[in-house]
Amino acid sequence: MKDINEDIAWAKINTDVLKSLENPRKLYWVILAVAIAMIAVAVGCETYQYQMGMGVANMNNPHVWGLYIATFIFWIGMSHSGTLLSAILHLMHADWRKPIYRFAEAMTTFSLMTAGLFVMVHLGRLWQFYYSLPYPNERGLWPNFQSPLLWDAMAIFTYLSSSILFLYVGMIPDLAICRDNIHSGWRKKLYTALSLGWEGTDRQWRNFRVTYLTIACFLIPLAVSVHSIVASDFAMSQQPGWHVTSFPPYFVAGALYSGCAAIITLFIILRYVFRFEEYMTLSILKKTVRLTFAISMVWTYLNAVEFASVWYSHDVASKAVLIQKATGTYAPFWWMMIFCGSVVPLILAFKRFQTNIPVLLAVSLLLNLGMWLERWMIVAPTYSHGYYPWTWDHDQWPSFVQWGIVFGSFGWFTLLFMLFCKIFPSVSMYEVKEMVYHRTLAKKNLGSAKGAH
Amino acid sequence: MSVSNLLENWAEFRHTHPVDDVPHDPYKWAMSIDLDACTGCNACSVACYAENNLPVVGKEKFLHGQSMHWMRIERYWDEDGRDFPDQGAQFLPMMCQQCEAAPCETVCPVGATNHTPDGLNSQIYNRCVGSRYCSANCPFKVRYFNWYDYPTTDNVWPAEMSQQLNPDVTVRGKGVMEKCTFCVQRLTSAKNTAKNEGRIVHDGEVQTACQQACPPGAISFGNLVDADSKVFKQWKAQHVEIAEFEQAKDRGEQDNKLRGYRILEELRSYPSVMYLERVRETAV
Numbered sequence: 155m156k157d158i159n160e161d162i163a164w165a166k167i168n169t170d171v172l173k174s175l176e177n178p179r180k181l182y183w184v185i186l187a188v189a190i191a192m193i194a195v196a197v198g199c200e201t202y203q204y205q206m207g208m209g210v211a212n213m214n215n216p217h218v219w220g221l222y223i224a225t226f227i228f229w230i231g232m233s234h235s236g237t238l239l240s241a242i243l244h245l246m247h248a249d250w251r252k253p254i255y256r257f258a259e260a261m262t263t264f265s266l267m268t269a270g271l272f273v274m275v276h277l278g279r280l281w282q283f284y285y286s287l288p289y290p291n292e293r294g295l296w297p298n299f300q301s302p303l304l305w306d307a308m309a310i311f312t313y314l315s316s317s318i319l320f321l322y323v324g325m326i327p328d329l330a331i332c333r334d335n336i337h338s339g340w341r342k343k344l345y346t347a348l349s350l351g352w353e354g355t356d357r358q359w360r361n362f363r364v365t366y367l368t369i370a371c372f373l374i375p376l377a378v379s380v381h382s383i384v385a386s387d388f389a390m391s392q393q394p395g396w397h398v399t400s401f402p403p404y405f406v407a408g409a410l411y412s413g414c415a416a417i418i419t420l421f422i423i424l425r426y427v428f429r430f431e432e433y434m435t436l437s438i439l440k441k442t443v444r445l446t447f448a449i450s451m452v453w454t455y456l457n458a459v460e461f462a463s464v465w466y467s468h469d470v471a472s473k474a475v476l477i478q479k480a481t482g483t484y485a486p487f488w489w490m491m492i493f494c495g496s497v498v499p500l501i502l503a504f505k506r507f508q509t510n511i512p513v514l515l516a517v518s519l520l521l522n523l524g525m526w527l528e529r530w531m532i533v534a535p536t537y538s539h540g541y542y543p544w545t546w547d548h549d550q551w552p553s554f555v556q557w558g559i560v561f562g563s564f565g566w567f568t569l570l571f572m573l574f575c576k577i578f579p580s581v582s583m584y585e586v587k588e589m590v591y592h593r594t595l596a597k598k599n600l601g602s603a604k605g606a607h
Numbered sequence: 608m609s610v611s612n613l614l615e616n617w618a619e620f621r622h623t624h625p626v627d628d629v630p631h632d633p634y635k636w637a638m639s640i641d642l643d644a645c646t647g648c649n650a651c652s653v654a655c656y657a658e659n660n661l662p663v664v665g666k667e668k669f670l671h672g673q674s675m676h677w678m679r680i681e682r683y684w685d686e687d688g689r690d691f692p693d694q695g696a697q698f699l700p701m702m703c704q705q706c707e708a709a710p711c712e713t714v715c716p717v718g719a720t721n722h723t724p725d726g727l728n729s730q731i732y733n734r735c736v737g738s739r740y741c742s743a744n745c746p747f748k749v750r751y752f753n754w755y756d757y758p759t760t761d762n763v764w765p766a767e768m769s770q771q772l773n774p775d776v777t778v779r780g781k782g783v784m785e786k787c788t789f790c791v792q793r794l795t796s797a798k799n800t801a802k803n804e805g806r807i808v809h810d811g812e813v814q815t816a817c818q819q820a821c822p823p824g825a826i827s828f829g830n831l832v833d834a835d836s837k838v839f840k841q842w843k844a845q846h847v848e849i850a851e852f853e854q855a856k857d858r859g860e861q862d863n864k865l866r867g868y869r870i871l872e873e874l875r876s877y878p879s880v881m882y883l884e885r886v887r888e889t890a891v
Contacts, residue, residue, distance in 0.1 A: 207781040208737070209754030214672030216748050218739035278737015278752065278782030285736050286716045295734070298718035303740050307716065391744045392710055392874060541746045541871055544681045544701065548672050 157250045157437045158586065160593035167433075167586055171328075171579045172335055174428040178576055189568040196562020199555045200275055208278050212553035216537045216545035221556040222276040224530040225563060228412065229269035230310070230384055231405070231525065233317070235413025236262025237377040240320065241370040249592060250441050252585040253433040257424060257571075258417050259321045260580070264570040265416075266314045268563050273307070275559055302386040309380045316376055320369045326352050326362065327584040344577075381409045388532060395475035395536040400463065404456040411453045411495075412525035414446040418518035420571070422511055424580060433581050436509045443508045450499035450521070457496065471541050478539040479531060483549050488531050494524025633807045634725035634798070636789050637831040637849075638815075639841045639867070639881040640700055644825035647698030652678045654820030655702075658790060660776045662757035662764070675751045677787040678702045678817050697885065700826070702817070703728060703749045703787035704870065704878035707849060711741035711750065719784070725798075726831075726879060727789055735783040742784060746871045749786055756781035789828070790815040810836035831879075842867070847881050856884070 203210050213220050240255040240262075274280050286297050286307050297304045330352035333345035352358060385405035388396035398404075421442065425434040464472045479488045498520045507513050538549050574580070655661060655678040662675050678700060685695030709728045712720050719734035720741055742750040757763045758778045764771070772778065775792040779785050790813075797813035810829050818826040829836035831849065842848075845867025846855035852875045856865035866884040869877075 207753065207755035209668070209671075209673055212671065213752075213754065215674075215742070215751065216672070218742040218752060276738070278739065278784075279735065280782075282736045285734065286738070296718070298713075298715050300713045301716040301718075301740065302714065303716035303738055387740075391714065391740075392746065393744065537743075540748070541874070542748050543683070544679075544699075545748045550672065 156593070157435060157441075158253070158589050158593060159432065159435075160590055160597055162432060162586075162590055164587050164590070167583055167590070168331055168335065170430070170432070171581050171583050171586075172332065174430075174580060175332070175336075175341075175576060175578075182572065182576075186569065186572055189565040189572065192562050192565025193569060194562075196559045196565065199558035199562070203275075203555050203559075204280060210553060211555045212550055214548065214550050216540060216542075216548050217534070217550040218537070219276070219533050220550075221530065221552045221560050222272050224533045225526070225560045226269050226272035226276065227384055227405070227529040227532070228526045229265045229272065229563065229567075230381060231409035231412045231529070232265035232416050233262040233269065233313070233413065234377055234381060234406070234409035235417050236260070236317070237373050238410055238413065239417070240324065241373045241377070244367075244370050245374075249589050250438050252589045253430075253435075253581050254417065254421060254438060254442070255585075256321075256324070256578075256582045257420055257575070257580045258413075259317070259324065260571065260574045260578075261413075261416060261420060263314070263317045263321055264567055264574070266310065266317060267570065268567050270310060270314065271563070271566070272559075273310075302383060302390050305383045306387060309376070309383045313373075313376050313380045316369065316373050320366075320373055322348075323362075323365055323369060324582070325578060326350060327354065328579045328582060330354065331583055332579065341577075378406055381406045393536050393540055394469065394471035395464075395479075395539075396532070397472070398460055398463065400456060400459050404453075404460060407449060407453045407456050408525060408528060411446070411449045412522050414442065414449055415518045415521035415525070418442055418446060418514055419522070422515050422518075424575070428575075428580070430581060433586055439511075439514070440508045443502050443514065446518075446521070447499055447502040450495070450502070454496040457492075475536055475539050479535045482535065483538065484531060484535045487527050488535070491524050491527035491531050494520045495528060498524065631724065631726050631832055633830075633832055635831040635849075635879075636705070636726055636794065637829065637838050637842065637879045637881070638705075638789070638818075639827045639838055639883060641825045641827075641883040642697075642699065642885040643866075643883060643887055644823040645698050645700060645821075646823060647680050647682065647696060648822060649680050650820040650822060651700055651817035651826065652676050652680055654678075654816040655787070657771070658773055658776070658816035659788070660764075660772050660778050664755075664757070664763060668754075673754045675753075675757075675785075677749070677751065677785070679749075699882075700817070701747065701749060702880075703789075704747055704876070704880045705787075705789060707877035707879065708875060710744045710746065710874070710876055714740045714744045716740065725794070727791060727794075728786075729791070730785060730788070732777060732779050732783045732785065737782040737784065739784065746874050746876065750784050751786060752784050753779050753781050807833065810838075841883075842881055845881065845883070849877055849879070852877070 211220060211222075236255070236258040239251045239258040243251040243255070274283055277283060285295075286304060288297055288308075326349055329345050329349035333342065333349045336342050336345060382402035382405065385401040389398055389401035391397060418439070421434055421439060424430060461476060464476050467473070479485070498517055501507050501513065501517055507517075537545070539546055655676070656663065659677060661677060664674050668674065679702070681699040681701050683697045683699070685697070689695065705726065705728045707722075707726065709720070709722065712722060712728065716738055717734055717736050719731045719736070721729050721731070723729050737752070739752055742748065742752060758780060773792075775796075793813050793815065797808045801808045801812070808830060810833060815826070815828045818828045827837050827841060829838035831839055831842065833839060845865050846860065847867040847869065848854070852872050854865075854868055854872065855861065856863065856868050866886065867881050868884060869881055872878070
């Protein structure tokens with residue numbers, strides 16, 4: 155199986171990809187309307203919560219963090235695979251990433267934008283959000299640089315701005331193609347402005363390569379640090395069940411895992427909707443699936459490490475939390491997390507399922523369900539069985555406000571992603587051409603080598 | 608605060624960690640609670656509500672765990688299945704332990720909770736953004752969040768009682784964290800009086816509301832630096848050291864005649880409240 159067919163004409167690549175920017179079908183508007191309705195639910199819930207106070211989210215004294223923090227970690231995690239595909243695999247010269255990294259990178263940016271909202275939704279005094287940023291002010295007040303939450307705020311802002319820059323820079327040659335092929339309307343103006351006068355001269359290409367590589371190198375340590383810092387929110391606290399040294403790598407593995415699963419989901423949807431079968435080939439899907447399988451096993455291993463280190467640590471409180479997770483109120487969710495995160499991915503080990511699209515769609519959604527549950531199972535059980543016995547068994551089920559905002563966040567992500575797909579080329583045209591060219595070269599060399607023989 | 612000041616004096620902001628051997632001078636507020644004397648009558652809790660303008664949230668919110676009792680009486684039953692009235696209730700008054708190395712202080716993103724030179728763990732309501740990280744990291748779960756806007760929307764202080772609020776204490780709005788302050792308004796006023804008279808606060812000159820209300824006098828409060836204070840004598844008699852994470856009682860010294868301990872000491876947050884173990888065996 156080939157990653158891409160070397161016979162595709164370059165002009166065809168342009169036509170095929172630009173077609174995805176044309177007027178959408180009816181279904182697009184329907185899904186868009188659903189997404190907006192979901193956002194409306196979330197906005198309604200948030201307005202209510204803003205007016206009334208955080209109490210309507212049904213949090214209480216031990217349970218001060220709820221679904222907001224869990225879902226925040228989920229969306230931050232989702233953002234990691236874009237960077238994996240576009241930056242790490244770029245440095246490793248993995249050609250197969252080329253047709254799929256653009257939408258993965260967009261996914262990174264949009265999931266970060268969603269995650270950022272959850273931090274705000276979570277705050278008791280949303281209107282004082284800026285207090286947690288180190289801005290110069292006349293009162294000389296600074297945030298607390300010891301707090302992992304502050305590192306979070308800074309890491310996320312840095313990662314978000316770098317991701318947007320990376321997404322944009324990588325798109326410039328494609329935006330120029332759009333500019334040259336679209337002759338009127340707001341799109342022409344938009345592409346003209348955004349393509350920054352790109353003409354494809356040698357000098358431009360050289361500068362472009364250097365810039366792209368530099369941002370890629372900058373982004374990789376950022377991606378790792380962002381999720382390590384999110385893990386520090388828990389690992390650096392002293393609560394049983396959170397105070398685990400292996401949390402940073404565990405969180406990073408979990409992040410790559412859910413991100414890869416989301417890439418499979420979006421891959422299948424885009425491939426079907428835009429008829430990108432020639433670019434998003436089954437061979438590439440297979441590689442993504444294998445990558446996901448490998449990461450799922452790393453995640454499973456780190457999970458086992460966490461359980462084992464808690465079990466053998468003789469730390470009574472941490473052990474009690476672990477037992478409570480497996481047998482207490484949250485047991486169904488916890489076991490479901492183990493099932494979705496460690497058992498379901500075993501299907502991906504079988505060759506015949508690695509290209510079976512309906513199975514993969516279902517599996518990728520289940521994996522992400524498992525990863526969402528994982529985050530919830532990190533946050534919630536510690537509160538119901540912490541150090542202090544007075545707080546035990548105060549279970550607090552999140553109210554419709556929390557569920558509504560979590561639900562709406564998926565609509566928000568869908569909306570951003572759908573708008574992106576219709577405004578920007580979701581397959582990198584110039585890199586697919588490169589890939590086709592590489593293959594042609596390889597074939598030619600093979601031919602000439604044969605001839606010489 | 609300029610950036611250079613921040614870089615040079617950063618350590619100053621957190622200097623009162625007990626292991627740094629920085630003495631509290633001239634005050635280190637501390638408490639001791641005799642569990643043998645405590646009858647679980649809840650008078651301390653009521654006094655705290657009155658003194659500190661705590662909102663009375665009502666039955667429904669109380670059941671949701673959203674109550675605001677800075678001082679709470681915890682009730683534990685003996686586990687041998689006896690029925691009322693023989694089930695052997697044990698009571699534990701619990702409030703902010705004013706830890707010396709407080710887990711809540713380091714995690715606050717905006718620095719809204721800080722250590723004062725007289726050994727209190729202070730909360731700056733105006734600075735709080737409501738991330739609730741302090742509460743998440745508090746081992747005792749004694750921090751209370753304003754889940755609703757109590758002063759305006761909820762009828763927590765009935766209109767006919769508008770004059771009952773304590774004018775010395777701020778009324779907190781929605782979305783900020785609050786907790787026991789050791790009645791800091793009383794401490795401040797006592798310290799000011801003493802300062803004007805060129806002395807330090809005498810033992811017994813200032814009482815916390817809970818101490819004042821406790822019928823059997825189970826709660827003692829005072830200055831741990833002052834060798835004449837009752838609290839100092841109690842801590843000394845029990846061999847309880849503020850900078851230790853295990854006390855003589857737990858080491859089994861003096862044939863276990865000692866009763867003094869602090870809760871969850873092994874976490875090394877160095878609480879300022881000493882509890883005296885109960886010696887009675889009968890139910891209250």
